[in-house]
Amino acid sequence: MPSVEVLLSRLDPSVPLPSYARPGDAGADLVTTTDVVIEPGERAVVGTGIAIALPEGYAGFVHPRSGLAARVGLSVVNTPGTIDAGYRGEIKVCLVNHDLREPVRLARGDRIAQLVVQKVEHAVFREVDQLPDSARGAGGYGSTGGHEVLARTEG
Numbered sequence: 001m002p003s004v005e006v007l008l009s010r011l012d013p014s015v016p017l018p019s020y021a022r023p024g025d026a027g028a029d030l031v032t033t034t035d036v037v038i039e040p041g042e043r044a045v046v047g048t049g050i051a052i053a054l055p056e057g058y059a060g061f062v063h064p065r066s067g068l069a070a071r072v073g074l075s076v077v078n079t080p081g082t083i084d085a086g087y088r089g090e091i092k093v094c095l096v097n098h099d100l101r102e103p104v105r106l107a108r109g110d111r112i113a114q115l116v117v118q119k120v121e122h123a124v125f126r127e128v129d130q131l132p133d134s135a136r137g138a139g140g141y142g143s144t145g146g147h148e149v150l151a152r153t154e155g
């Protein structure tokens with residue numbers, strides 16, 4: 001896996017550094033610095049105790065963890081959250097409990113989300129009178145079919 005150096009400051013000295021659980025993982029796990037109970041359908045912004053300085057041309061994306069999503073309904077409201085290269089504040093995560101019945105109980109130090117660092121580019125938007133043709137054209141939102149589930153669901 002290629003790597004890039006990212007400067008990091010621990011705002012909460014006892015939190016672990018973000019870490020990749022397995023060598024090929026795309027996301028480094030982030031922890032919550034606070035205990036929190038999120039009721040069904042509610043959200044909570046939690047701190048991760050870290051601030052970073054991404055190099056220019058990179059951004060960080062805060063994604064949910066699939067295990068917690070599947071098991072207890074925990075996700076990130078604005079998934080993926082965008083961490084700009086110029087941002088020096090604490091990385092925070094806006095969590096949501098999608099479960100309809102059970103609260104999610106989080107304890108300080110729990111790994112609640114994962115940070116994916118990616119190269120990004122700025123678009124130079126150039127307005128034109130007509131866009132070039134393409135195979136897809138303006139077809140979207142189901143234009144390629146494969147929605148048998150709709151017939152089963154809508155009757």
Ligand SMILES: O=c1ccn([C@H]2C[C@H](O)[C@@H](COP(=O)(O)OP(=O)(O)OP(=O)(O)O)O2)c(=O)[nH]1
Pocket residue numbers: 062078080081082083084085087090091092093094
């Ligand atoms: O999950 C997230 C998303 C964002 N941020 C921080 C880093 C990011 O650089 C900054 C701004 O994020 P964004 O642009 O998504 O929010 P905004 O509502 O547009 O705020 P702003 O007006 O500050 O850009 O907030 C986080 O800590 N966690």
Ligand SMILES: [Mg+2]
Pocket residue numbers: none
């Ligand atoms: Mg913004």
